[in-house]
Amino acid sequence: MYEYSAEDRAFLAERIRQFRAQVARRLDGSLTEDEFRPLRLMNGVYLQLHAYMLRVAIPYGTLNPRQLRQLAMIAERWDKGYGHFTTRQNIQFNWPRLIDIPDILEALAEVDMHAIQTSGNTVRNVTADHFAGAAADEIADPRPWAELLRQWSTDHPEFQFLPRKFKIAITGSPRDRAATAVHDIGLRIVRNADGAEGFEVLVGGGLGRTPMLGKVVRSFLPKEDLLPYVEAILSVFNEFGRRDNKYKARIKIIVHELGIERIRELVEARFAELRPSFTGVDQEVLARIARMFRAPDFVRRDTAPFEAARAADPVFRAWADTNLAPHRTEGYAIATISLKAHGATPGDATAAQMRLVADLAEEFGHGEIRVSHEQNLVLPHVHKADLPEIHARLKAAGLATANVGLASDIISCPGMDYCALATARSIPVAQGIARRVEELRIEHEVGPMKIKISGCINACGHHHLGDIGILGLERAGVETYQITLGGDAGPEAAIGSRTGPGFSYDEIVPAVERLMLAYLELRESPAERFGETLRRVGHAPFHAALYGEEKADAA
Amino acid sequence: MTSASPRRKPGAPQAQVVTANELLGGEVVYLTADDRWTPRIAEAELIEDEAHAQIRLLFAQGQPDRVVGAYLAPARRGPGGAVEPAHFREAFRAKGPSNYPHGKQEALGNV
Numbered sequence A: 001m002y003e004y005s006a007e008d009r010a011f012l013a014e015r016i017r018q019f020r021a022q023v024a025r026r027l028d029g030s031l032t033e034d035e036f037r038p039l040r041l042m043n044g045v046y047l048q049l050h051a052y053m054l055r056v057a058i059p060y061g062t063l064n065p066r067q068l069r070q071l072a073m074i075a076e077r078w079d080k081g082y083g084h085f086t087t088r089q090n091i092q093f094n095w096p097r098l099i100d101i102p103d104i105l106e107a108l109a110e111v112d113m114h115a116i117q118t119s120g121n122t123v124r125n126v127t128a129d130h131f132a133g134a135a136a137d138e139i140a141d142p143r144p145w146a147e148l149l150r151q152w153s154t155d156h157p158e159f160q161f162l163p164r165k166f167k168i169a170i171t172g173s174p175r176d177r178a179a180t181a182v183h184d185i186g187l188r189i190v191r192n193a194d195g196a197e198g199f200e201v202l203v204g205g206g207l208g209r210t211p212m213l214g215k216v217v218r219s220f221l222p223k224e225d226l227l228p229y230v231e232a233i234l235s236v237f238n239e240f241g242r243r244d245n246k247y248k249a250r251i252k253i254i255v256h257e258l259g260i261e262r263i264r265e266l267v268e269a270r271f272a273e274l275r276p277s278f279t280g281v282d283q284e285v286l287a288r289i290a291r292m293f294r295a296p297d298f299v300r301r302d303t304a305p306f307e308a309a310r311a312a313d314p315v316f317r318a319w320a321d322t323n324l325a326p327h328r329t330e331g332y333a334i335a336t337i338s339l340k341a342h343g344a345t346p347g348d349a350t351a352a353q354m355r356l357v358a359d360l361a362e363e364f365g366h367g368e369i370r371v372s373h374e375q376n377l378v379l380p381h382v383h384k385a386d387l388p389e390i391h392a393r394l395k396a397a398g399l400a401t402a403n404v405g406l407a408s409d410i411i412s413c414p415g416m417d418y419c420a421l422a423t424a425r426s427i428p429v430a431q432g433i434a435r436r437v438e439e440l441r442i443e444h445e446v447g448p449m450k451i452k453i454s455g456c457i458n459a460c461g462h463h464h465l466g467d468i469g470i471l472g473l474e475r476a477g478v479e480t481y482q483i484t485l486g487g488d489a490g491p492e493a494a495i496g497s498r499t500g501p502g503f504s505y506d507e508i509v510p511a512v513e514r515l516m517l518a519y520l521e522l523r524e525s526p527a528e529r530f531g532e533t534l535r536r537v538g539h540a541p542f543h544a545a546l547y548g549e550e551k552a553d554a555a
Numbered sequence B: 001m002t003s004a005s006p007r008r009k010p011g012a013p014q015a016q017v018v019t020a021n022e023l024l025g026g027e028v029v030y031l032t033a034d035d036r037w038t039p040r041i042a043e044a045e046l047i048e049d050e051a052h053a054q055i056r057l058l059f060a061q062g063q064p065d066r067v068v069g070a071y072l073a074p075a076r077r078g079p080g081g082a083v084e085p086a087h088f089r090e091a092f093r094a095k096g097p098s099n100y101p102h103g104k105q106e107a108l109g110n111v
């Protein structure tokens, strides 16, 4: 994976030195909070409900064991012994003290990590398919491009004061696992008719109060044109973005207002201007980066131990059947480690768990760990013969829950348990649903199901993209939960539609249960997924399950 | 971003407390009648009068070296006479998160 250069390290050291001085000036009164707030946000420091929060970027979701161990150390030394992995492949520490944060940033820098541009109106952490470089269905590893984008966008003087934050996601696989359709820019590696690789470029996707799917601005962009093209998009955004109204400031609004044709004209015109100034230096940098993402040296070994364990141990079999994905190399698998034990907080890992995953990656996984936007960890390169031992060790640490992609593998934002912007809690709703499906023992019968929960309209929990989406709001002084159905984050991305009146905190888990049971009744066969059933039978039967026949008719 | 903190509706008189986060550590704190900052809402000054509330808020905002983000939060006197939060958001701030026994519930044991 990518290793920092001397310049990268010097830049980080300088930024930390500056931040340490800024904290000192805040504490001695020479900076007011109004002056200090933008400075701390530039370094990923938020003030949340109960404490400060530090958001650390995990670029394109890739970690090495040393980094994960350092995160564990930080969690133990300066936080409460755990970290929270987010839907944007970041990790958040919920309890750091302001005065400790310069030290934490130094500890991060020791392992080539930082919290820069995890906030503010900048280009945020570039996210990628968490199976990148491993997936059997992949055209090319998107991470060298993601790293190129990261280097180009970090501290880029033109893009530090964008009209609003800007999120880029990239996938190298036609089975989009990076939710590229709901990012400001979505990049999909594709092949054209001649077999050449390039990018399909989407622009203007996003969730929040105005959810929109990205539109294709260029169906095939030659790979080497990526930086000038992305720069052209950002430059159009910088010029036309609605700085007058923050609710209209994301690029999706100008794509919507001006139309994709007009945006395309503007972007292409700007691209034509910019292209000549890219003289190939970026491609040299890319070549250097790409060498660091060389695939591991895979070996050929007998997979008999895997088959034997699968036949002998039903617990291992259940885990293998849900948590493994096809690897592009024979004999290997991609193992997803669920951070969604029934009743646990989605996306949380303790320091001990982080260390175990780091050990496993080192011993069996070519030193690679991934963080998924679905808030799980991934060992992308493990040989099947090692899986029985990996599973046994995960099990001992409470990390072997066999539920990846199932109803209890819930995406949940921190909600009102932590987030200062929240209008309702989301974590306990996720815990309640997961416990309930465990009690009913139905999730393997229900099969693949995406439940996603956000604690406010900002939609960090991607609720619009869930088969079942849940949005927590405040109505008349109490928590109220609105349900959306039929969302999809994948290549056939879709925004879910709202069902009807919301449910109270006590009613929301039973309501989700009724939806699951209705789906079991309505589906034609176990192969028909929730979204397919919904499309076939329409919303009415699900409304009936939620509200009773009468209300459903009236709705 | 919009603040989710509950705003009082005009014409609906409600008691309030001055609350903020402590500057160094970020902990939720409340202003007492004798000008201290306390981590316990029960010890906060319950302010019924709007004009007085504004004065107390200004006093709090004049201490940027101690606290950050001071604002008025709805509160009331509970059955036992202690001041308690009057909105669920403030109840979480006064107690801590619901997924772990962290925050004030850990430090104070009995909130």
Ligand code: SF4
Binding pocket: A413, A414, A415, A416, A419, A420, A421, A422, A423, A454, A455, A456, A457, A458, A459, A460, A461
């Ligand atoms: S969706 Fe709202 S509550 Fe949840 S993390 Fe985002 S801003 Fe906070």
